[in-house]
Amino acid sequence: MLKPLFQYIDQNQNHFVQRLGDWVAIQSDSGDPAMWGQIDRLLNMTAERIREMGGSVEMADVGTHQLPSGQTVPLPPIVLAAFVRDPEKATLCIYGHVDVQPARREDGWNTDPFTLTEISGNLYGRGTTDNKGPVLAWLHAIETYKATKQEVPVNVKLIIEGMEEVGSHGLLELTRRMNDSFFSDVDFIVISDNVWTSNTPALTYGTRGSSYFLVEVDGPKQDLHSGVFGGSIHEPMSDLISLLGSLIDHTGKILVPGVTDAVAPLMDVERKLYENINFSLEELKNTAGVQHFLQNTKEEVLMARWRYPSLSIHGIQGAFSEPGIKTVIPRRVTGKFSIRHVPDMVPSDVERKVKEHLEQVFASRKSPNILRVIATVGAKPWVADLKDPQYVAGQKAIRDVFGVEPELVREGSTIPIAQNFQEETGKSVMMLPIGAHDDGEHSQNEKISRFNYIEGTKLFVAYIHELSQLKGQS
Amino acid sequence: MLKPLFQYIDQNQNHFVQRLGDWVAIQSDSGDPAMWGQIDRLLNMTAERIREMGGSVEMADVGTHQLPSGQTVPLPPIVLAAFVRDPEKATLCIYGHVDVQPARREDGWNTDPFTLTEISGNLYGRGTTDNKGPVLAWLHAIETYKATKQEVPVNVKLIIEGMEEVGSHGLLELTRRMNDSFFSDVDFIVISDNVWTSNTPALTYGTRGSSYFLVEVDGPKQDLHSGVFGGSIHEPMSDLISLLGSLIDHTGKILVPGVTDAVAPLMDVERKLYENINFSLEELKNTAGVQHFLQNTKEEVLMARWRYPSLSIHGIQGAFSEPGIKTVIPRRVTGKFSIRHVPDMVPSDVERKVKEHLEQVFASRKSPNILRVIATVGAKPWVADLKDPQYVAGQKAIRDVFGVEPELVREGSTIPIAQNFQEETGKSVMMLPIGAHDDGEHSQNEKISRFNYIEGTKLFVAYIHELSQLKGQS
Numbered sequence: 008m009l010k011p012l013f014q015y016i017d018q019n020q021n022h023f024v025q026r027l028g029d030w031v032a033i034q035s036d037s038g039d040p041a042m043w044g045q046i047d048r049l050l051n052m053t054a055e056r057i058r059e060m061g062g063s064v065e066m067a068d069v070g071t072h073q074l075p076s077g078q079t080v081p082l083p084p085i086v087l088a089a090f091v092r093d094p095e096k097a098t099l100c101i102y103g104h105v106d107v108q109p110a111r112r113e114d115g116w117n118t119d120p121f122t123l124t125e126i127s128g129n130l131y132g133r134g135t136t137d138n139k140g141p142v143l144a145w146l147h148a149i150e151t152y153k154a155t156k157q158e159v160p161v162n163v164k165l166i167i168e169g170m171e172e173v174g175s176h177g178l179l180e181l182t183r184r185m186n187d188s189f190f191s192d193v194d195f196i197v198i199s200d201n202v203w204t205s206n207t208p209a210l211t212y213g214t215r216g217s218s219y220f221l222v223e224v225d226g227p228k229q230d231l232h233s234g235v236f237g238g239s240i241h242e243p244m245s246d247l248i249s250l251l252g253s254l255i256d257h258t259g260k261i262l263v264p265g266v267t268d269a270v271a272p273l274m275d276v277e278r279k280l281y282e283n284i285n286f287s288l289e290e291l292k293n294t295a296g297v298q299h300f301l302q303n304t305k306e307e308v309l310m311a312r313w314r315y316p317s318l319s320i321h322g323i324q325g326a327f328s329e330p331g332i333k334t335v336i337p338r339r340v341t342g343k344f345s346i347r348h349v350p351d352m353v354p355s356d357v358e359r360k361v362k363e364h365l366e367q368v369f370a371s372r373k374s375p376n377i378l379r380v381i382a383t384v385g386a387k388p389w390v391a392d393l394k395d396p397q398y399v400a401g402q403k404a405i406r407d408v409f410g411v412e413p414e415l416v417r418e419g420s421t422i423p424i425a426q427n428f429q430e431e432t433g434k435s436v437m438m439l440p441i442g443a444h445d446d447g448e449h450s451q452n453e454k455i456s457r458f459n460y461i462e463g464t465k466l467f468v469a470y471i472h473e474l475s476q477l478k479g480q481s
Numbered sequence: 482m483l484k485p486l487f488q489y490i491d492q493n494q495n496h497f498v499q500r501l502g503d504w505v506a507i508q509s510d511s512g513d514p515a516m517w518g519q520i521d522r523l524l525n526m527t528a529e530r531i532r533e534m535g536g537s538v539e540m541a542d543v544g545t546h547q548l549p550s551g552q553t554v555p556l557p558p559i560v561l562a563a564f565v566r567d568p569e570k571a572t573l574c575i576y577g578h579v580d581v582q583p584a585r586r587e588d589g590w591n592t593d594p595f596t597l598t599e600i601s602g603n604l605y606g607r608g609t610t611d612n613k614g615p616v617l618a619w620l621h622a623i624e625t626y627k628a629t630k631q632e633v634p635v636n637v638k639l640i641i642e643g644m645e646e647v648g649s650h651g652l653l654e655l656t657r658r659m660n661d662s663f664f665s666d667v668d669f670i671v672i673s674d675n676v677w678t679s680n681t682p683a684l685t686y687g688t689r690g691s692s693y694f695l696v697e698v699d700g701p702k703q704d705l706h707s708g709v710f711g712g713s714i715h716e717p718m719s720d721l722i723s724l725l726g727s728l729i730d731h732t733g734k735i736l737v738p739g740v741t742d743a744v745a746p747l748m749d750v751e752r753k754l755y756e757n758i759n760f761s762l763e764e765l766k767n768t769a770g771v772q773h774f775l776q777n778t779k780e781e782v783l784m785a786r787w788r789y790p791s792l793s794i795h796g797i798q799g800a801f802s803e804p805g806i807k808t809v810i811p812r813r814v815t816g817k818f819s820i821r822h823v824p825d826m827v828p829s830d831v832e833r834k835v836k837e838h839l840e841q842v843f844a845s846r847k848s849p850n851i852l853r854v855i856a857t858v859g860a861k862p863w864v865a866d867l868k869d870p871q872y873v874a875g876q877k878a879i880r881d882v883f884g885v886e887p888e889l890v891r892e893g894s895t896i897p898i899a900q901n902f903q904e905e906t907g908k909s910v911m912m913l914p915i916g917a918h919d920d921g922e923h924s925q926n927e928k929i930s931r932f933n934y935i936e937g938t939k940l941f942v943a944y945i946h947e948l949s950q951l952k953g954q955s
Contacts, residue, residue: 215708217708217808219806219808221806226771227769227770227771228769228770228771229769229770231769232894233791233793233795233819233821234689234691234821234892234893234894234895235786235892235893235894236769236786236893237786237791237792237793237819237821237893238733238775238785238786238789238790238791238792238821238893239733239774239775239776239782239785239786239791240769240771240774240775241731241733241771241775242793242794244793244794244795244796245729245731245733245794246731248722248725248726248794249726249731251722251726252722252723252725252726255719257715257719257720257723257845257846257847257848259712259713259715259719295701295702295703295705295710295714296701296702296703296812297700297701297702297714297715297849298849299849300713300714301712301713301714301715302713308713311712311713312709312710312711312712312713315712316712317707317711317712317713318711319707319711319716319718319808319810320716320718320719320722320800321707321718321800321801321806321807321808321809321810321811322718322797322800322801322802322807322809322811323796323797323800323802324801324802324803324804326794326795326796326797326802327795327796327798327817328796328797328798328800328802329798330798332693332695332795332817332819332857332858333795333796333817334691334693334793334795334819335795335796336793336795337795337796338770343801343806343807345707345711345806345808347707347708347711347712371731372731373731374731375771375772375773383806384806418708418709419708419709419710419711419712420706420708420709420808421708
């Protein structure tokens with residue numbers, strides 16, 4: 008049943024690659040408001056393509072945005088699309104984005120970042136894997152059903168935005184506003200905006216959350232000379248180093264009392280998932296360029312990155328940070344660190360405990376300086392239930408296309424979109440990547456391989472099929 | 482006997498101020514090699530003035546200097562001068578410099594920095610107090626003896642340089658070279674290149690030394706994302722914060738084992754010196770803008786700044802130091818701190834102990850990162866014997882001119898020149914300032930008051946006189 012669909016995809020692969028080339032050529036860099044017109048253009052092209060395939064499209068207005076300059080500019084719309092709504096079918100909502108990170112050849116690209124270039128089976132260009140390639144693969148999956156005269160066996164909806172790389176302005180508000188309309192009949196939300204962990208196809212069922220902390224210690228009214236004043240005053244840097252030093256020990260353990268109490272216990276069934284992941288510690292050592300990790304086994308390292316919290320100290324603002332030497336006592340310094348949350352940690356609870364801890368350490372120093380702790384961001388962690396029907400369908404689809412057992416993985420970094428959709432809509436959310444671990448999102452020489460792009464299109468076709476087979480279970 | 486001398490100074494004060502104006506107008510900024518010609522010009526004027534008064538002058542060639550650009554340029558000469566050598570008299574060698582720090586009106590000056598401007602009894606201009614005013618005061622003191630037909634009662638030598646503000650290039654080598662010639666008959670070296678601690682005239686008998694440390698922790702081969710890698714790797718920042726946190730406690734105590742063992746014990750006679758110092762803790766609190774000091778009493782605060790060692794953490798290079806937030810794990814970070822040495826600490830000994838301590842703390846963390854500790858600078862502390870005849874003469878001269886008991890003070894900062902002269906020549910060295918505590922050396926609106934400039938000239942006349950009276954004791 009899938010065979011004619013896969014055949015169509017194989018036969019049309021050059022056409023699909025060519026369309027990716029058309030999209031890559033549009034410099035839809037959302038980081039530069041001067042390029043937002045290109046985003047509008049690409050969103051309109053996307054809408055036109057959907058309409059050609061018989062879908063209905065609404066270009067949702069999400070208002071304006073204030074630039075750092077103070078200027079207020081209209082945001083690009085968000086494409087909301089739907090293909091025939093049959094109440095007998097499950098409804099799948101696909102999320103993607105058509106904007107990209109900045110890229111300039113001078114940054115170290117081997118090819119022009121906005122000219123799709125195929126070298127040894129890899130398709131190089133900005134946005135090829137993040138996220139133009141996967142968005143096109145979804146559109147081509149629908150095209151494949153249409154072109155082979157097969158009915159798309161689920162109702163398909165699409166949300167395509169153009170502001171993802173700068174924080175998805177307007178999307179959260181739109182999600183809330185459309186909860187009782189656009190989202191009301193949605194059963195499953197699928198996101199293909201990350202990459203596999205290794206060379207094995209993967210499903211992603213969790214991401215860590217994060218809170219970012221600014222710890223400011225404000226002291227003398229001006230910078231002082233360390234020869235003239237050293238030894239007589241409470242230096243803000245000494246206070247700050249002591250505060251930062253109280254956060255974490257040399258094993259990576261977070262020392263803030265109570266912060267890790269809520270971490271969900273590791274069950275046997277979850278532990279087994281890690282054993283099945285095809286992942287080389289040696290390769291990761293090479294990638295990161297480290298001698299060894301805080302943990303000894305593959306499973307422990309993966310769990311440390313995905314299902315346990317972490318604390319990283321990023322730097323200090325206000326102290327002497329230039330090359331050379333300077334004998335300054337900085338008057339005000341701000342330490343910056345962040346904590347990655349995992350279920351069932353509650354960011355607001357963590358933030359309160361961190362503040363209390365830092366205030367207590369500071370009080371014990373009897374310093375006349377002023378401490379201010381500010382917590383920002385505060386994204387919640389996300390984890391999905393692997394027994395959910397779409398995860399079952401996703402695993403089957405991977406077996407259909409690649410003939411291997413999929414890896415069930417999580418992301419250590421924070422991708423608020425999955426958590427936001429799950430929390431706001433209450434729907435099942437899955438991340439179904441088709442990019443490879445070495446695609447280089449956000450980096451120089453971003454690529455997607457022709458194999459991943461084309462087999463990924465087959466994966467989406469198969470996933471739609473498997474999802475329709477599971478309707479009774481949803 | 483001093484009366485006619487003082488009269489001459491009072492009668493000629495406008496002339497002395499005018500000459501200071503001539504000198505201030507010469508932009509002898511040693512920080513800018515393009516201005517070194519102005520330094521040559523001023524050194525030649527100085528030499529000419531000395532010759533007019535009957536002194537002999539040698540313009541000592543001190544070779545070349547390599548600029549950061551790689552260009553090698555000739556250094557301005559150093560003026561070596563001498564007035565009649567009578568083997569029956571003591572020989573005083575006066576050190577000073579005619580170069581200045583940079584200054585631009587746009588930096589926040591209220592007047593043109595290179596136009597001497599008198600406002601409410603203060604003479605504003607770059608170099609007025611550091612060090613053109615005091616150098617001229619010495620020349621005017623000699624002039625005063627000559628003009629009033631009194632024999633200068635000591636042999637006077639002068640060393641006037643033009644590179645002090647950039648590190649006295651060539652002076653140390655010249656001192657070594659001239660040890661058996663120019664310095665052989667010198668009894669006392671006097672330096673007037675600092676300021677009083679309060680409004681009370683002072684003698685300065687000590688400065689702290691310093692060593693500057695760079696602590697580099699080198700980790701992953703590139704910066705990493707804290708979401709992707711946080712919790713699994715030994716972060717260089719965690720190592721560094723722990724290293725820096727092991728250096729000093731919240732009371733200001735240096736925690737590096739053995740580093741303070743060599744600090745000279747406080748004797749009763751020294752303790753009493755601090756009681757006599759007219760110094761307001763409240764005023765210093767206002768100047769520094771702090772609520773309170775690490776110590777409670779005036780004496781303790783002064784001792785902490787002058788006669789005890791201190792450790793200040795200046796900053797971190799390589800970490801995130803900009804405003805805003807960034808979730809980076811920096812690959813390589815370098816902490817910077819310095820220790821101020823006091824007698825009888827030995828910088829090389831301190832540097833060895835600091836390295837050993839940091840290596841031990843680092844080893845206990847079992848981190849795969851690489852630690853490098855580099856110690857730079859390493860100037861020795863300096864302290865003079867207050868029973869030395871020139872300190873006795875200096876105190877008498879202050880009583881003669883100002884009618885008050887002088888304050889016997891030290892500097893917390895490092896002034897290598899005094900230590901270098903004492904160590905290289907083995908001669909008695911004294912710092913005899915005439916500038917006030919609020920003169921603003923190196924700062925905007927640098928000034929010397931007309932009072933300090935003119936009474937300071939009298940002080941030098943009186944000092945020469947008192948020194949001659951003590952000849953038998955030297």
